[in-house]
Amino acid sequence: xxxxxxxxxxxxxxxxxxxxxxxxxxxxxxxxxxIGIDEESIAQIGQWPWPRQVFADLLEQILHPRIVGIDxxxxxxxxxxxxxxxxxxQSLRNAPYSIVLPVSINERGRIVSExxxxxxxxxxxxxxxxxxxxxxxxxxxxxxxxDTPSFAYxxxxxxxxxxxHFRVDYQGLEKTFLTVSFYDVLQKKIPARILEDKIIxxxxxxxxxxDTIQTAFGFMPGVEF
Numbered sequence: 001x002x003x004x005x006x007x008x009x010x011x012x013x014x015x016x017x018x019x020x021x022x023x024x025x026x027x028x029x030x031x032x033x034x035i036g037i038d039e040e041s042i043a044q045i046g047q048w049p050w051p052r053q054v055f056a057d058l059l060e061q062i063l064h065p066r067i068v069g070i071d072x073x074x075x076x077x078x079x080x081x082x083x084x085x086x087x088x089x090q091s092l093r094n095a096p097y098s099i100v101l102p103v104s105i106n107e108r109g110r111i112v113s114e115x116x117x118x119x120x121x122x123x124x125x126x127x128x129x130x131x132x133x134x135x136x137x138x139x140x141x142x143x144x145x146x147d148t149p150s151f152a153y154x155x156x157x158x159x160x161x162x163x164x165h166f167r168v169d170y171q172g173l174e175k176t177f178l179t180v181s182f183y184d185v186l187q188k189k190i191p192a193r194i195l196e197d198k199i200i201x202x203x204x205x206x207x208x209x210x211d212t213i214q215t216a217f218g219f220m221p222g223v224e225f
Contacts, residue, residue, distance in 0.1 A: 028171040031066070033198045034179040034223055036205035041183035048209075051080045052088035054186070055202075059091050061185050064196045069100040069155045071128065071203030071223040074115040089118040100154045102128040109145040126154030130213055130225065138213050138225065140167055155199060174220040179205060 035058070045054060055070065062068060078084035092099055101120070104113040105127045114120055126149045130138050143153040143162050153162065171177070180190050182202070203223025204211045213225040 026171050028176045030178075031198055032177050033195060033200055034177055034205070034221075035182050035185050035200060035202045036179045036221070036223070037072075037182045037203060037209070039206045039208065041181055041186075042206060042208070044183045045186075049079060052078050052084045056088045056091035058182065058186055058202070059095055061188060061190075061192075062097075062195050062200055063192055065097055065198050065200045067098045067100065067155055067157070068095070068200045068202065069151060071102055071151065071201060073113070074101060074119055075113045077116055085116065085118050089122060092119060092122045099123045100151060101125045102151055103148065105129055105145055105148060109148065111148065124154050126151035128222065130222070132214070136214050137216055138168065139216070140165060155201075168215075168225075170215060170217060173217050174224065177224055179224070 042048060052074075055072075059068070078088075099122075101115045101123050103111050103115070103125050106112045111127075115123070115125065127145060128151045131140060131142075132138050133140070141150060141152070142165050143150055144164070149158060153159075156162070178194075180194065184190050185195075201223050203221065205221045205223065211222045212219040213222050215225070
């Protein structure tokens with residue numbers, strides 16, 4: 001009888017909360033490393049938004065990754081001038097690996113926010129919109145919306161066999177994946193081998209950014225989600 005209730009979703013809200021409990025903490029994949037824009041990095045590097053040259057300098061420290069995703073809004077020109085954008089565009093163009101940048105879409109799947117043209121024409125991009133359930137918790141995602149892949153799907157190289165809609169298989173709580181400080185990478189304090197052959201995600205983990213997603217296990221940074 002209970003199985004029938006689940007099959008026809010007759011338990012409604014309670015069913016989702018029950019299913020949440022099946023997602024227990026696991027040993028996370030070791031091929032993912034997050035370079036976090038944390039409070040220490042902001043204190044050391046300075047006021048946000050940073051000059052694009054800061055990101056160009058960081059890319060020079062990432063030598064042999066599988067792919068890099070920069071989960072930072074680059075929809076406006078640099079506040080320090082066009083030369084800063086040109087320098088970063090050159091770094092993106094010269095990188096010997098693929099780079100994914102974020103876009104935002106509306107309810108109809110149309111892109112409403114995207115990297116400036118100097119960047120977008122060089123890189124791959126994916127949407128970072130996260131749908132949430134009735135209780136504000138993110139449980140389900142889609143691999144693409146029209147011709148636009150999700151940010152995660154773009155990072156995965158658009159692997160075959162991924163369903164169009166699926167439930168997030170959480171690996172654990174916040175900081176489940178190895179996270180290193182942006183500033184520490186910039187200062188060469190992180191051994192190069194830590195970043196080699198890894199899927200590198202660059203994004204905010206600082207609480208002051210308020211870039212978090214509510215999960216059944218608490219809030220986590222959007223970049224880690």
